Amino acid sequence: MTSSVSIRDLSLNFGAVSVLQHLDLEIADGEFLVLLGASGCGKSTLLNCIAGLLDISDGQIFIKGKNVTWEEPKDRGIGMVFQSYALYPQMTVEKNLSFGLQVAKVPQVEIDKRVARAAEILQIQPLLKRKPAELSGGQRQRVAIGRALVRDVDVFLFDEPLSNLDAKLRSELRVEIKRLHQSLKNTMIYVTHDQIEALTLADRIAVMKGGVIQQLADPMTIYGTPENLFVAGFIGSPSMNFFRGSIGRKDGRPVVDVGGVAFDLSRYPSRAPLKDGQAVVLGVRPEHIRVDEPVEGLVSHPATVEIEEPMGADNLLWLKLAGQPISVRIAGQRRYAPNTPVTLGFDMASASLFDAGTENRL
């Protein structure tokens, strides 16, 4: 697989503030890469560096094997879609789509052809004569995508394109972007802080924090085996349950001792031998805890239901174990009244264990 975008040792400072430090990233041809992270972690900054809208402090950027570090944005073979749509308000949709091509002095016949094709793909033919102010949010974002589409570029950059839309439209357009990627097979780099978007769209997700990529992997790996405590806590809603404890032994087997409650680790696929007395954080996702289901191999503990949050397909229970609140996801039709005593079964094979000091996965 050839590399489409390649970022080597990229650093960027705003004056004294260092936003990105020595960042390396290889993006394969036709890949859908999502940059995910909390607000202010440098996602947009990284995207703007790739687009050439920010002058980088150090490092190199290659697109399609060409060193574009000093190239102008228009010469990089990229198209970009912004959160605020950024449509030219005084131009019609058609003019918005063709503006870049006219600047590039593309022949009018070719412009018409490309605009017609983009309008067809995005289903915006009836809107071509309108001004952006006369469009709905979803239609505006379609036009913004169309503007990137007509430029016939290798790489699409999206900066939170759906954040300004309401929930229903967001999920519709999300599917549409995925469909677009499947039919065009372009490389796409997509910035979001919405983990559902990240998990559903991405071939690979790069989880960022403080300008550093914490983990770069496919969605299932990110979700299932997070590399550190930050990634584990960031992905998943409701978030993973964390228990602080220490490694100990019980009946000759390794356990995590959480305030007197022991979690048997013999099924946990640890990467390195665990030391006795080591301070650790145990993480278990809400759906990896069973309620009143005597399945073999689970670590069982008694607990009491505090609150129930029915969500239709799922039912979310909030309980207390060893003084800590836990959330558990069960099937929607199983209901529990508050104060019901239950037995929790923990699926330790799917759990995550982190060192309390380094916060890395064990």
Place this chain on the structure above:
Amino acid sequence: MANPGSLAITVAGADAVRDELSGPRGRRPQRSFSGRNIMIYGTLLIAALYYLLPLYVMVVTSLKGMPEIRLGNIFSPPVEITFEPWAKAWASACTGLNCDGLSRGFWNSVRITIPSTVISIAIASINGYALANWRFKGSEVFFTILIVGAFIPYQVMIYPIVIVLREMGIYGTLTGLVIVHTIFGMPILTLLFRNYFVSLPEELFKAARIDGAGFWTIYLKIMLPMSLPIFVVAMILQITGIWNDFLFGVVFTRPEYYPMTVQLNNIVNSVQGVKEYNVNMAATILTGAVPLFVYFVSGRLFVRGIAAGAVKG
């Protein structure tokens, strides 16, 4: 009674039901003579009178002949309307040196105001755009200097500028005055434009750069069409400011190039002969007519510019 439910209602109950039906409903009535309204309209009326009364006196006086003025009733309307004073003010009033009225000053002022306004707005809008969107080396320093420039009193700079213009050989010419007006308008206009362009979404500028547009294309095709309101504001500021200018007009030009304001002063303050109040009033109104006209016309343009959605995304 047909409705069995109503059988149970007692007399008191029926009253309660009627109250409920006849209670407040729909739009709340507005009392037109509330204390608040009297305050507001009273104040507005007094303020309006305060400004309109002098104007009234001027118009009335300018339409009277001298004998009628000597009667001394400045508020009484003219018995015999005459446009003689207006004609005289425009074409034949004496300003000490020559006797061709305000017309010469009017055309001088036009020849000063139009180029000064156009040039200063063109340069300042480009400056403001560059400062807002293209961070170049030293742009911060440049901006600071401009802001400081906006606060330096004019008087301090008059003498140095006289020398500079003299050395350039354009002291006393219209060109010199146009340059002076352009320079002095620059700080405040640049600030005005910079702040406006900064308020436009930055992503629009980024999108245009990705589309391959350069400095001038972005300015002409993207920024200008979105900025009609601020251009109108700048135009009002410049036209009224330059038209009403007196100091620079006296200092930097020769008598044959004096702007209208200076000529008005010379007519009104001329010492020979009797004071012709009617001519003075007419001359004053004529001089003030241009800024007034600009306010009326462009004020409507301004509102229309906003209403047309020129600034909305």
